[in-house]
Amino acid sequence: MSAQATHAAGQRVPAVHATGAAQPLRTVDLRAQHGPDVTLTYPDLHLPPGSAVAITGPSGTGKTTLLHLLAGLLRPSAGQVWYGDLNLAGAGESRRDAFRRRQVGYVFQDFHLMPGLSALENVELGLRVAGAAHPRETARAALDAVDLGHRLRHTPAQLSTGERQRVALARAAAHRPALLLVDEPTAHLDPDRAGSAVELLLNLRAALNATLVVVTHDPDVAARLPQGVHLGRTPRAAPESM
Ligand SMILES: Nc1ncnc2c1ncn2[C@@H]1O[C@H](COP(=O)(O)OP(=O)(O)OP(=O)(O)O)[C@@H](O)[C@H]1O
Numbered sequence: 001m002s003a004q005a006t007h008a009a010g011q012r013v014p015a016v017h018a019t020g021a022a023q024p025l026r027t028v029d030l031r032a033q034h035g036p037d038v039t040l041t042y043p044d045l046h047l048p049p050g051s052a053v054a055i056t057g058p059s060g061t062g063k064t065t066l067l068h069l070l071a072g073l074l075r076p077s078a079g080q081v082w083y084g085d086l087n088l089a090g091a092g093e094s095r096r097d098a099f100r101r102r103q104v105g106y107v108f109q110d111f112h113l114m115p116g117l118s119a120l121e122n123v124e125l126g127l128r129v130a131g132a133a134h135p136r137e138t139a140r141a142a143l144d145a146v147d148l149g150h151r152l153r154h155t156p157a158q159l160s161t162g163e164r165q166r167v168a169l170a171r172a173a174a175h176r177p178a179l180l181l182v183d184e185p186t187a188h189l190d191p192d193r194a195g196s197a198v199e200l201l202l203n204l205r206a207a208l209n210a211t212l213v214v215v216t217h218d219p220d221v222a223a224r225l226p227q228g229v230h231l232g233r234t235p236r237a238a239p240e241s242m
Pocket residue numbers: 034035038040057058059060061062063064065066
């Protein structure tokens with residue numbers, strides 16, 4: 001797949017704390033097991049810091065599971081996930097927790113916002129979990145960066161779908177993660193809003209110099225990212241240019 005987008009780096013993503021130099025993300029012979037019947041196997045990935053890749057493939061081929069593996073939310077049944085010299089598959093729970101809190105920004109397909117909290121409180125909560133020094137101010141700046149400075153006090157139910165997604169993105173990006181993992185960013189959006197959502201993702205990735213991994217069914221989204229990995233039913237297709 002080819003990249004057509006050139007990205008202007010957004011300047012407004014706030015600094016939280018230094019997390020060290022970004023590291024490459026690699027997988028080796030990765031497999032995941034869901035119960036006795038589902039074994040998912042993956043092509044090896046090698047994502048240098050700042051790279052951006054679309055994960056595509058038919059339903060059920062393991063795209064969301066791959067994001068969970070890369071985030072350290074799920075342990076593989078075999079193989080390794082390396083972030084620099086940290087092997088997530090072999091790391092203890094506290095090390096994986098620290099990795100997730102500091103290095104990972106994850107945007108769930110259904111956003112997973114707390115319904116009783118305002119936009120500001122949702123982002124602030126994420127920053128508190130990440131151990132940020134000035135969570136209120138940083139959350140405000142992160143919401144400004146996604147053009148939601150005028151919706152700080154709204155709860156998720158009072159926001160449009162696109163706005164909810166931008167709150168989720170602000171929450172994922174506010175602590176300046178090295179990895180931005182995004183599940184189906186355009187699933188709930190019309191084509192115009194889908195284009196804006198991808199633009200925002202690319203701008204955030206450039207501003208953070210983060211590695212961006214996007215799971216998508218949408219060929220237009222995949223075409224906007226510089227690299228692509230297509231997951232097929234067995235045998236798996238080899239990744240392009242990796
Ligand atoms: N927690 C789980 N328990 C049991 N099976 C699971 C679990 N999570 C996923 N699976 C199964 O693993 C396979 C891959 O699921 P996954 O959600 O990763 O695929 P996907 O490619 O993201 O699918 P979709 O495009 O439909 O979202 C599916 O067969 C799914 O039913």
